[in-house]
Amino acid sequence: MNDPLKSGKHFFRRWLASLAIFTIVLAPLLQAGSRQPSPVSQDIRRHPGELTPKVQDDDYSCGFLALSAIYESYGLDPVEYRLRERLGTSVPAIPFVESSTGTLQADLFRVLQQDGFNATPINPKDPVGYRQLTRHLEGGYLSSHGDQYALALISTEQVGGLHWIAFTHFDPESEEVTIGDSLITGLHSKSLPSMVEDNLLRVILLEPALADPYGSYGIAHLRGIGEMALSLPPLLLVIVLLVLIGLVVAGSYLTRKLFRSLRLRFKSSKS
Numbered sequence: 001m002n003d004p005l006k007s008g009k010h011f012f013r014r015w016l017a018s019l020a021i022f023t024i025v026l027a028p029l030l031q032a033g034s035r036q037p038s039p040v041s042q043d044i045r046r047h048p049g050e051l052t053p054k055v056q057d058d059d060y061s062c063g064f065l066a067l068s069a070i071y072e073s074y075g076l077d078p079v080e081y082r083l084r085e086r087l088g089t090s091v092p093a094i095p096f097v098e099s100s101t102g103t104l105q106a107d108l109f110r111v112l113q114q115d116g117f118n119a120t121p122i123n124p125k126d127p128v129g130y131r132q133l134t135r136h137l138e139g140g141y142l143s144s145h146g147d148q149y150a151l152a153l154i155s156t157e158q159v160g161g162l163h164w165i166a167f168t169h170f171d172p173e174s175e176e177v178t179i180g181d182s183l184i185t186g187l188h189s190k191s192l193p194s195m196v197e198d199n200l201l202r203v204i205l206l207e208p209a210l211a212d213p214y215g216s217y218g219i220a221h222l223r224g225i226g227e228m229a230l231s232l233p234p235l236l237l238v239i240v241l242l243v244l245i246g247l248v249v250a251g252s253y254l255t256r257k258l259f260r261s262l263r264l265r266f267k268s269s270k271s
Contacts, residue, residue: 033087036086037115038082038114039081042076049074049075062103064078066181067111088104104228112206118208119204120204121230130196137169148208150206151166153203154199167203168180202231
């Protein structure tokens with residue numbers, strides 16, 4: 001008769017090994033940037049200056065450029081902070097697939113924590129999230145230092161997919177939001193309700209905080225992965241989840257086969 005306790009231990013060990021395999025296999029897909037902190041430390045302005053959008057000349061640097069413009073408005077030098085390298089913008093998230101370059105949320109949340117920004121993700125399509133966004137841009141939600149900025153992820157056909165932009169101000173009378181977009185010269189305004197209805201997917205509210213260059217980034221990394229999942233179209237998200245479940249199941253099967261083979265070899269070596 002099988003010992004339930006022993007069987008439970010074997011089950012737990014197999015799934016633990018499967019999780020390790022799963023993590024090793026997927027780690028390159030979930031982050032691309034260097035984990036090293038910034039080589040410099042500069043004082044962050046409590047209230048940002050006017051944002052000057054950067055110009056984009058490729059298909060994948062929007063996240064880096066949007067955050068660079070925000071960094072400069074808060075008094076930080078993105079070049080001295082090695083922002084592009086630490087975000088991994090030019091590094092393919094999927095090895096050898098050049099089209100997988102860009103800024104991943106997992107890298108983004110880690111870098112923001114390292115450099116001294118609180119990052120609060122919100123769903124602008126939810127009424128509560130919408131109100132949090134407008135209050136934040138007006139200076140009344142996260143901060144007591146006046147209006148703060150935010151990163152926004154939109155869908156656009158102009159670059160064939162997802163695109164990062166910066167939000168700097170909200171006018172409650174016109175309901176227009178001021179935008180810094182690397183594909184458009186200078187700041188411009190759009191109706192925020194129209195963007196929510198059309199192509200605004202997720203928003204990350206930013207607020208100056210204490211820098212944490214050598215802290216633990218596990219939670220920030222997981223938050224970034226969660227944001228990555230929430231920004232995917234529903235059908236693609238289902239496909240990704242099915243693939244992940246398949247990898248775990250395959251890992252469990254291979255681990256069981258490996259343990260069985262090692263056990264048989266051990267027994268044969270003793271006899």
